[in-house]
Amino acid sequence: MRVVDPSIPARAHARAACIRNGSTGSSPNVDWLILQQREDGSFPRRWKPGSNEVAEPTGTTSYSPVPAARHDLRETGDPAYKLSAIRAQNSSGQTMEYRGLYVGGASDNPNITDKEAGMLSMEAFMESL
Numbered sequence: 001m002r003v004v005d006p007s008i009p010a011r012a013h014a015r016a017a018c019i020r021n022g023s024t025g026s027s028p029n030v031d032w033l034i035l036q037q038r039e040d041g042s043f044p045r046r047w048k049p050g051s052n053e054v055a056e057p058t059g060t061t062s063y064s065p066v067p068a069a070r071h072d073l074r075e076t077g078d079p080a081y082k083l084s085a086i087r088a089q090n091s092s093g094q095t096m097e098y099r100g101l102y103v104g105g106a107s108d109n110p111n112i113t114d115k116e117a118g119m120l121s122m123e124a125f126m127e128s129l
């Protein structure tokens with residue numbers, strides 16, 4: 001398990017300011033996700049459609065944005081995506097490894113395991129940053 005540099009939250013906030021000012025060459029969806037990432041590195045499970053209002057706060061699918069963040073890291077070279085992915089991996093790793101809990105990606109049910117989310121979670125942890 002990787003240990004997150006304590007200065008990452010400050011960098012994440014700096015990145016969020018850059019995103020709000022429009023200085024990014026990446027996917028708008030990934031930029032929006034970075035703004036939604038919580039201090040512990042997790043992401044809410046889902047939001048109410050068309051808003052930033054969290055509909056399901058469970059952070060059990062925080063592995064899902066990792067491949068997209070890696071993609072934008074490769075495309076832009078911006079380390080904010082790497083930091084976000086590491087923080088999400090750490091959060092997910094603590095949930096899966098230490099608590100022994102894996103939950104699939106169905107947005108309407110935080111208590112179901114599905115094969116698609118299992119493959120996505122493996123992708124999130126297998127590819128090195």
